[in-house]
Amino acid sequence: MTIVITAFERSPDGGKGLARDTRVRWALEEAGQPYEVRLVSFAAMKEPAHLRLHPFGQIPTYEEGDLALFETGSIVFHIAEQHPGLFPADADARARAITWMFAALNTVEPPILELAIAKFGEGDKPWTQERMPLVVERIRNRLKQLSARLGDAGWLDGEFSAGDLMMVSVLLRVKPSGILAEFPSLAAYVARGEARPAYQRAFAAQLAINAGEPK
Amino acid sequence: MTIVITAFERSPDGGKGLARDTRVRWALEEAGQPYEVRLVSFAAMKEPAHLRLHPFGQIPTYEEGDLALFETGSIVFHIAEQHPGLFPADADARARAITWMFAALNTVEPPILELAIAKFGEGDKPWTQERMPLVVERIRNRLKQLSARLGDAGWLDGEFSAGDLMMVSVLLRVKPSGILAEFPSLAAYVARGEARPAYQRAFAAQLAINAGEPK
Numbered sequence: 001m002t003i004v005i006t007a008f009e010r011s012p013d014g015g016k017g018l019a020r021d022t023r024v025r026w027a028l029e030e031a032g033q034p035y036e037v038r039l040v041s042f043a044a045m046k047e048p049a050h051l052r053l054h055p056f057g058q059i060p061t062y063e064e065g066d067l068a069l070f071e072t073g074s075i076v077f078h079i080a081e082q083h084p085g086l087f088p089a090d091a092d093a094r095a096r097a098i099t100w101m102f103a104a105l106n107t108v109e110p111p112i113l114e115l116a117i118a119k120f121g122e123g124d125k126p127w128t129q130e131r132m133p134l135v136v137e138r139i140r141n142r143l144k145q146l147s148a149r150l151g152d153a154g155w156l157d158g159e160f161s162a163g164d165l166m167m168v169s170v171l172l173r174v175k176p177s178g179i180l181a182e183f184p185s186l187a188a189y190v191a192r193g194e195a196r197p198a199y200q201r202a203f204a205a206q207l208a209i210n211a212g213e214p215k
Numbered sequence: 216m217t218i219v220i221t222a223f224e225r226s227p228d229g230g231k232g233l234a235r236d237t238r239v240r241w242a243l244e245e246a247g248q249p250y251e252v253r254l255v256s257f258a259a260m261k262e263p264a265h266l267r268l269h270p271f272g273q274i275p276t277y278e279e280g281d282l283a284l285f286e287t288g289s290i291v292f293h294i295a296e297q298h299p300g301l302f303p304a305d306a307d308a309r310a311r312a313i314t315w316m317f318a319a320l321n322t323v324e325p326p327i328l329e330l331a332i333a334k335f336g337e338g339d340k341p342w343t344q345e346r347m348p349l350v351v352e353r354i355r356n357r358l359k360q361l362s363a364r365l366g367d368a369g370w371l372d373g374e375f376s377a378g379d380l381m382m383v384s385v386l387l388r389v390k391p392s393g394i395l396a397e398f399p400s401l402a403a404y405v406a407r408g409e410a411r412p413a414y415q416r417a418f419a420a421q422l423a424i425n426a427g428e429p430k
Contacts, residue, residue, distance in 0.1 A: 055364035095282060095293050102288035102320065107271050109325075114325075114329060122349065146270065
């Protein structure tokens with residue numbers, strides 16, 4: 001059955017790979033699964049046809065025959081469960097990989113989202129400059145803990161897994177701020193993720209859509 | 216094998232059931248699994264012994280023989296996968312239940328966390344009063360979308376699932392603010408969750424620890 005995902009017709013990041021379809025593309029590339037992409041405009045994302053697929057009016061979505069999913073975490077989980085390459089075979093190791101997926105999305109990403117909101121949603125507010133150090137400090141606290149756990153290991157728990165895919169994807173969002181570079185072992189961890197051929201293919205595929213002039 | 220979870224020695228909410236061990240207790244009660252609780256002080260949560268279990272120094276954790284997990288989402292997922300009662304048998308319906316778990320934790324909870332941070336982490340800051348309506352509006356936007364999807368259904372996708380357990384748990388955090396009550400169908404959805412005998416047992420168990428005078 002053909003896998004169809006949705007992506008921004010034009011990503012707000014101009015092709016830096018930070019839109020969430022890149023996470024799904026990366027997982028599909030790791031799993032060696034071909035896929036098609038349907039591009040969606042910002043206006044179409046709020047229309048009933050898209051809201052039936054994604055109740056929060058976002059991208060990406062995932063369709064495969066009768067199955068329709070939203071939420072990057074859930075889509076990457078589904079891909080990892082259906083195909084080898086993203087979950088370890090051992091049951092306990094698999095449970096720990098899933099733990100890291102949730103840790104990336106529910107513990108590490110929220111303070112990073114907060115920074116994006118402070119910059120792009122409240123950038124013009126009178127309090128933003130004074131408030132920013134607090135927001136940055138909350139990210140630093142998380143990265144300090146993550147860095148302590150990673151130590152000098154290559155990946156978070158043994159071999160590369162969907163947990164690393166999600167954590168690297170979340171950390172990539174904080175790279176442009178310069179905060180990631182304060183934690184050299186995490187920066188190297190992210191660079192290892194970016195160097196994977198599957199990531200490279202996913203990145204190139206989204207760049208091909210987003211680079212150049214807006215349509 | 217005995218299941219052991221950790222919880223606050225003394226929850227900051229004084230027993231309102233908003234600490235995250237309640238989510239895990241609820242899942243264990245739905246699955247009919249007995250469990251033991253090890254209480255952890257705020258000081259002990261930052262000690263190496265606890266950080267080995269939970270790299271971000273939080274509760275709950277989950278131990279079962281050699282397996283040690285953290286992150287509520289991952290623990291509830293593990294319980295739902297091991298025991299009947301929290302995931303539908305049909306594969307597509309199960310994938311959708313997992314989607315709602317991730318939606319609760321990565322789409323609905325982040326703006327709710329932001330409100331908690333604005334109140335308890337930045338409550339004394341000069342900008343907080345002026346900024347608060349923005350924070351509240353971001354929650355309202357999400358609840359509007361969630362309410363539209365739920366419609367007049369009892370649960371998010373067919374029978375009660377781990378997706379509902381997580382969504383109800385996340386929405387409970389916004390109930391004290393009064394925002395939930397603006398969405399009567401969501402308030403009724405949360406009340407249906409709270410009325411489940413398994414939730415009642417979980418709530419009572421955490422209350423027994425947190426009620427009364429601090430130790």
